[in-house]
Amino acid sequence: MQSTSGRDLAVGIFVLGGLLAVAYLSVQVGGLSYAGPGGLTLVARFDEIGGLSPRAPVAISGVKVGQVTAITLDDDLRAEVRLDLDASLELPIDTSASIRTSGLLGDQFITLEPGGELDLLADGDEIDFTYSALNLEKLIGTLVHETDIGGSE
Amino acid sequence: MTGAVARLGARSVDWVAGLGHMTRFAGSVVAAALRPPLRGRTLVREIYDVGVRSLALILGSGFVVGMVLGLQAYNTLARFGAEQSLGAVVGLSLIRELGPVLTGLLVTGRAGSATAAGIGAMVTTGQLDGLRMMSISPIHFVVYPKALALLIAMPLLSALFIVVGVFGGYVVVVELLGLDPGSYLSSLENAVDFRDDVLASVLKGVVFGLLAGLISTYRGYTSEPTAEGVSRSTTSTVVVASVCILISNYFITALWGV
Structure with missing residues (x-):
């Protein structure tokens, strides 16, 4: 037994x-x-999101405060990115969102830079100031064209 | 010439008949599983044999596999300056492929062979006929608990293998190579998706457990009642189940991964 x-x-x-x-x-x-509190949903539209994917982190000053929940194409054919953020965040309405890359080849994430307005973004609001992902190939292409390294003109 | 063709034909017919026999066997095992009694005590003993007794093997292997993954991935990723993706590489490799597959192969070798040999020995000594004489179904009494035990133990062992492997990778990457512990874990957590990765991993464990359980019990049940027959069925259990696990692994990945 x-x-x-x-x-x-x-x-x-x-x-x-x-x-x-x-x-x-x-x-x-x-x-x-998602382990964090969540609850504040914001929308941001970008011309170019590069390799951003759902579940990518959203950070303020490098501190993770939420994540990307969905990426869709809006009526104007721009990328509409939904962010789920910590509900206790108080973000001014002139907060800007930009897509960054961690390291040269690392994953892409969104970083928010709070502005100076007194009015705050509420649940479901849109972030008006956005900076698209840096497209390295496009940048080199522009550089070649502008400085005329190609020598065609 | 005609003899060769006839032999080929006879072999093919035998093979197809064997497949049919195994399918019927699988059907009767499932039917037995749905019929009371549950045989809880036997089931616990079988889970102890295939699960608990495989723990040391699985945990030890998982740890070392995680360590070598960390080292290999570091050597490759360091060339591109992408060391911060180490956690993702180690974690995804373990969760999606190495965890379920290596666990499947190890458990087949360790417990599947023992299951086939155990049932084969009962066939040899006439114990299954003894059960039939007392009108106890040997499928219900012997086969079904052994098959179900493998089905239950496999996904659990696979999950333990993965967790220990991730920890093994952590030991190498953070303790030995001196990388940042936060970036290892956060790249792992950012890269892994619940449905695509974790659920697929558990599904693989369940399918591999089912395959190992059915094939090992079938081979044992149909082994010839001689010492040689038992040893042959044990060998073929390991070979056939391993190949089936590797083949089904491709199809699960292809169908689930999208």
Whole structure:
């Protein structure tokens, strides 16, 4: 009997440990529920989002305050990005959003720069000032064209 | 000449008949699973045999695999100055492929072979016939708990393998190579998606568990009642189940990944 209950305990611990591992992968790593508070949804429109993808982090001064929840194309064929942010944030209405890259080849994320107005952005508002992703190829193309390295003109 | 053609034909017919026999066997195992009693005590003993006893193997392997992944990914990524993606590379490799597949192969070798040998030994000593004589279905009494135990244990072992592997990668990347612990974990958490990665990983564990469970019990159940027959069915369990796991892995990835 002693050995049987010991085995039950071992199996119980094994099943519990396995389920905990699945739960850890789902919630913590898989982001089943975003660990932060969330609740403030803002919209930002960009001409070019580069490689930005859903679940990309949103940061203020480098501190993560939320994430991208959806990217769609609006009626004017611009990229409409939905951000889910910490509800306790007080962002002025002239806050700007820009798409940055971490490192040279790293993932893209959105960084917000709060402005100086007294009025605050409310849930569902749009961020009017946006700066698109830096497209390296486009930049080089422009540079070649402007400085006439191509030598065609 | 005609003899060769006839042999080829006979072999093909045998193979197809074997496939049909195995499908019917799988059907009767599923039917047994749906029929009470649950056989909880036997099930616990079987989960102990295939799950708890495989723990040391799985945890040890997972840790070392995570460590080597961290080292390999570092060597490649450092050339591009992309060390901050190390967590994503290690985590995604483990969750999407290495965790479920290596666990499937290891558990097949460790527990699948034991299952086939165990049932084969019962066939050899006439124990299954003894059960039939007492009008107890050997499928319900012996086969179904063993198959279900593998089905339950496989995804759990795979998840443990992954978590330990991520930790092994962390040890190498952060402790030995001295990279930033925050960037390892945050790149991992940003890269992994619940549905595409974690759910697919659990699904793979379940399918591999089902394959290992059905193939090992089938091979044991149909093994010839001799010592040689049992050893042959044990070997073919490991070979066939491993190949099936690798093939089905491709299809799950292709169908789920989109």
